[in-house]
Amino acid sequence: MTFYRGHLLVCGGEGCTSSGCNEVHGAFREAMRKKKIEDEIKIVQTGCHGYCEKGPLVVVYPEGVMYNRVGVKDASEIVNEHLVKGKPVTRLFLTDPISVDQVPKYEELDLFRKQHRIALRNCGMMDPDSVNEYIARGGYSGLAKMLDTMQPAEVVNEIKESGLRGRGGGGFPTATKWEFCSKAKSNKKYIICNADEGDPGAFMDRSLLEGDPHSVLEGMIIAGYAIGADEGYLYIRAEYPLAIKRIRNAINQAKELGLLGENILGSGFNMELKIKEGAGAFVCGEETALIASIEGERGVPRSRPPFPAIKGLFGKPTIINNVETLANIPYIIDQGAQTFASVGTDKSKGTKVFALTGKVKNSGLVEVPMGISVREIVYEIGGGTFEGKKFKAVQTGGPSGGCLPESKLDLPIDYDSLASAGTIMGSGGLVVMDEDSCMIDVAKYFLTFTRKESCGKCTPCREGTMRLLEMLEKITAGEGEMADLDRLERLAKTIKTSALCGLGQTAPNPILSTLQYFRKEYETHIKDKKCPAGVCQALFFYRIDDHICVGCGVCIKACPTDAIEGERKQAHHLDMEKCIKCGGCVDACPFHAVIKE
């Protein structure tokens, strides 16, 4: 094999051949022969770079300098200047249409412009499997600072001053919960990380566990120290295998470094963390059900009090915090409560991570300061709804939450404002809906979910969600009557006040909020037997407009049930008896002759 000092690549794609690269190739060979460097530099004919407009293209390695629009006359100059003297011929450089400055910076992107990252500070910025990278980014320094200088009561106090409230949805002040537990007398206490994220449309906990597992662990160790626990569990649903794998790896690394286990950082403080894989039942996110599940019992809730902070896992005082809450803790201890509390509103401090999804241009995970308006999230971060579609509602808080109409867009996002508007922060699902969404169908979707996930222990939830769902189904089938609306409302309110746990108590929220803000839509379904969004199958029909139809027959091929008939070049006809309303003909028709009404 012959070794060359460098390579000169002349493109030989179709485009460049036509712009004369064969001649250029020859000119280079000639020029190199003259300078007697043909044994040093290898000329390679390459395929097309896909940049034919700028061809012929020549690239010189090892530097990787690219010349564009190289002519026969330029060959000797490149050889003499670049290959012999090592001075690239700047004249032939690409006038870069792609100047680096034109690429928008992250902070200029819509999705990132209004973000303020505390919980997600490391996500996407480091290798989640490397403890060293976490430490390099300031990881475990909160823990070290605490063990060195703070008493457990001071830690609780620091969290109290930060104003942190539980990010799992309820928004209960974290320090108050810790205080209960720290004051409880017991020889054994537990700390649990609730990673049983089950809301449809929410995935922030998973991303945190996968992207920054150590910050969750560090948060747990700090919490454990504050309440006096020496053992903890991470309850992660088994549907999150990658999160489990990364957490497991993180636990091993932290143990190896003496950041977890016995005598952490020589302080005498011990902490053992274990993973408990949940089977993925929504109700297991409820703390008493979660505890039952770890104990090996069936995951069903029990009535409170006693609260887990007094009597929790194996009957011992236990604190359960959500993943996002825990990820905020190391930051608060390391940076100080004031830094954290400087972000957010009076009663809701810090930031909240939302999973922004639905009919919105930029969807994804966003972390924003509390108090930002729904409008800012939907329009300035999310980029608004798709072209030509009108905004209709935004659903917050998953199946336990509610829908807010356009008139509530300027509502600031914090626990209390959302609650007063009839919805909740929840774990942070944010689903944007446009005019193509039927609000009754949306309520039906969430009710279907909660009915299936109801553990069945208490009657209001087991039977009540079933009846609610039946009534919604009746309405969407076009068989509803006005009295159903009152029945819906009454039953919903009854379930809210009588169900045993959070799942049942919040299950009617999607119905109550849609009844509050979109009552007209319910009435249209009942009185006019119409679904304005065209979602409820029983309430719309297809028709072929015989003025528009040219009889091309495309729809006939698309129809799976042979519901469309017609001669070629004659207007076709659609038989609604056979039609299953799949919409295949609508998509297929190039003339938009199939009308939905």
Add this chain to the structure above:
Amino acid sequence: MKKLTNKDELQALRQQAQQEIAERNQNKNRIIVGMGTCGIAAGAQDVVNEILKELQRRHITNVEVVRTGCIGMCEREVLIDVVRAGEDRVTYGQVVPRDIPRIIGEHIVNGRIVEDMVVGRLTAV
């Protein structure tokens, strides 16, 4: 790894880790692949395989391929970030394996950002 027994040792490890990372960032080009569940579901593993193949094909040895979690733009997965030594971190979105030769050839080798695939840029740290 040696067990850390006090705050100072952690501080020392932090400095050492920062230095290692700084050195790596100085002297090496990096390709960072988003490998949360969203990234993997969108085909990140195939993209990584193609990156490794392409680097091998071109005999490029001064590039480190590392992974990271989800940065939030799940919809634009597979996301890969290309960092040339000392330059800004450029994020490419919706990357499929066949884009890799172009990204490596243009950006890593020639330092030209593949504009039409760019999602955003992070200032060098």
